[in-house]
Amino acid sequence: MSDNASLHLRGGGLRPLLRMSFWGLADQTLISIANLGTMLILARALGSSEFGAFVLAYTALLFLNGIQTALVTQPHNVLGQNRQEGDYVRYTSSTALVQVVFSAILSVVALVSALAAANFASHAAAILLALAPVITAWQLQEFVRRILYTEGRLATAFAVDLVSYAGQVAVLLGLVSFAEIDAPSALYAAGATSAVGAALGSWKIRHSLRRRADLAALKVNWVFGKWLAAALAASWFAGQLYIYLTAAMRGATAAGALRAGQIVLGPLSTFLLFLFTILPIRYARTRSHAGDAGLHHALILTYVATAPLVLIYCLAAAIFSSPILGLLYGTSYSQYGDVVVLFSVYYFVLHPVYLLTSALSAKRWTRPLFTGNLYAAALGVVAGWLLILAWGINGAVVGMIAGALLLAAMFWQAYRLSPHLESGDAPSEITVVPPS
Numbered sequence: 001m002s003d004n005a006s007l008h009l010r011g012g013g014l015r016p017l018l019r020m021s022f023w024g025l026a027d028q029t030l031i032s033i034a035n036l037g038t039m040l041i042l043a044r045a046l047g048s049s050e051f052g053a054f055v056l057a058y059t060a061l062l063f064l065n066g067i068q069t070a071l072v073t074q075p076h077n078v079l080g081q082n083r084q085e086g087d088y089v090r091y092t093s094s095t096a097l098v099q100v101v102f103s104a105i106l107s108v109v110a111l112v113s114a115l116a117a118a119n120f121a122s123h124a125a126a127i128l129l130a131l132a133p134v135i136t137a138w139q140l141q142e143f144v145r146r147i148l149y150t151e152g153r154l155a156t157a158f159a160v161d162l163v164s165y166a167g168q169v170a171v172l173l174g175l176v177s178f179a180e181i182d183a184p185s186a187l188y189a190a191g192a193t194s195a196v197g198a199a200l201g202s203w204k205i206r207h208s209l210r211r212r213a214d215l216a217a218l219k220v221n222w223v224f225g226k227w228l229a230a231a232l233a234a235s236w237f238a239g240q241l242y243i244y245l246t247a248a249m250r251g252a253t254a255a256g257a258l259r260a261g262q263i264v265l266g267p268l269s270t271f272l273l274f275l276f277t278i279l280p281i282r283y284a285r286t287r288s289h290a291g292d293a294g295l296h297h298a299l300i301l302t303y304v305a306t307a308p309l310v311l312i313y314c315l316a317a318a319i320f321s322s323p324i325l326g327l328l329y330g331t332s333y334s335q336y337g338d339v340v341v342l343f344s345v346y347y348f349v350l351h352p353v354y355l356l357t358s359a360l361s362a363k364r365w366t367r368p369l370f371t372g373n374l375y376a377a378a379l380g381v382v383a384g385w386l387l388i389l390a391w392g393i394n395g396a397v398v399g400m401i402a403g404a405l406l407l408a409a410m411f412w413q414a415y416r417l418s419p420h421l422e423s424g425d426a427p428s429e430i431t432v433v434p435p436s
Contacts, residue, residue, distance in 0.1 A: 023154035024278045025271075027161055032270030034165035038172060039263050042186055043256070043329055045176040052252030054183040055259040057127050059243050061138060063236045064106055068139050070228035072099050073146035075221040077277075078284045078361060080150045092147060092208045094217040099143045103136040110135060130184040134191035141194045144201030147208065149277060156204050164197025227366035234373030241380050242388070242396040249388050258393050260332075261339030264324050265347050268313045272347070272354045275306065279355065283362030292363070299359050303352060310351045314344040342397035349404040356411035360418065368414030375410065376403035 043051050076095050083091055114128035141164055148157040171189045175181045247255035262269075279302065287295040317324065321340035325333050360369055380399055387395030 023158050024149070025274055027154060027158040028270045028274035028277070029267075030158065030161055031165055032267045034169050035270070036263060036266045037169045038190070039259070039266070040328060041169070041172050041176060042181075043260055043263075043332065045181055046183070046186075048253040048256050048332070049251075050183055052247065052254070052256030052259075053123070053127060054186055055243065055256050056247060056252065057131060057183060057187060059240050059259075060131070061134065063232075063240060064135060065139065065142060066232040066236065067229055068099070068102065068142065069146075070232045071221070071225040072102065073143060074228060074280060074361065075224045077146060077150050077281050078364070079220055079224060081281055081284065082288060089208055089210050090212060090214045091217040092205075093210045093212055094214040095221060096143070096147075096209055098218060098221070099139065103139040106139075107132045107136045126184045127187065130187035130191070134187050134194070137191045137194035137198055140198035141201060144198060144205055146277070147205050148201065149281065151205075151208070153204075157201075160197050160201040160204065163200055164193050167193040167196060224364060224366065227370045228361070231366065231369035231373045234370060234377040236377075241377070242384055242399055245380075245384050245388055246393060246396045249385065250392060254393055257333055257336055258339065258396060260329060261325070261336045261393075261397075262343050264317050264321065264328070264340045265314075265343045268310065268317075268347050271309075272351060275302070276354045276358055279358035280361040283359055287362055295359060295362060299355060303355055306355075307351065310348055314348045317341075318344040336393065338394055339397060342394060342401065346397060346401045346404055349401060349408060353404060353407045353411060356408070356415055359415055360411065363418050365414070365418040368411065368418070372407050372410035372414065376406050379403055379406060 042054055046054065072095060076092065080088060080091055080095075110128050110132040114125045114132065117125040117128060141160075145157050145160060148154065148160070168190055171193055172181075172186065175185065175189060243255050243258060246258050283295055283298060286298045290297075318341045321344075322334060322337040325337060325340065357369060360366060380403055383402070384396070384399045387399045389395070391398065
């Protein structure tokens, strides 16, 4: 790896974290603004029912992206960053092969589903047909982006995302300005710009790829990522299930309204995703140098530094919820101020969950992530429909808050009881097997 790609941070102070993450934060801010712009454009251009249909498809993409993160990109972020050049190239090439196969399988499933639905749900079939290429384009772009994160090339990741995400907004603006748009065409636009970003990013990481697979690398990724993937699946049921329950019980329009309220917290959500992207890398490096004491110090310092920012944003969103909705959507969703208030509570509770998830991932102690999300998912399945039946859209967010509180408590307990190591010791749960 190059000097730029082998960036190492030492100690647990906040200043190295800030130096490392400037471009990462800029990148996540770009993504946040672009996604916000995309949703605002579509919320205004599409009818409420059609926007709800897009939200359901978009949520499915997020779920698949989460599985990709668990099985492919986060293992690379944590397990790839301490490897030497030759080992790193073999490991990255093997991970890239898994990514291509994984995305292709998902796209084929979407295509087969579209063909199966063509005779009885033509509009759903059109959306599924659009999802087939979008899944591959979106995931390949995310893969190259996260490889750049592992290598410390965050400015390059920003440049790639600038092409893709800013291009997405520009294409959508052009479409709504000169033609009518629907959910499938919006998906195709997102897929096209993601494909451009994936191509550019692939060129940028070409020196990290070779035509050779390493089965040992695939094994360590699976050992690390299997519980993360299971946790993600359970997490989807714990949170995103409420969107589909709302759609099933109150219609696609209600699901669109739920998403419209959540968009107000979109910048904060992106900030939390930024932490989730950068912190496992940072925490893993800190732990390798300073043991669990250093990791714990970094965890506490991160929370103290970021909690006030999260609190200020949540309070502002809650206090000015109705004017913000009016500014963003006009009169379309102005009556959903209570939804924004509840989402503000939800994201404030979710903040420590992201930090603890990053710490547990850095410790390679991922099974509790599955257990916690499984309990939260069970809570959603048992109580979610009752909450929506009683309080409508507000009930869906109340269920999400309850699930987040449960996760925070269980992850903190798991973190306290997780295996410990001192500085310089080998990781305790899995050992990286060198290639033969």
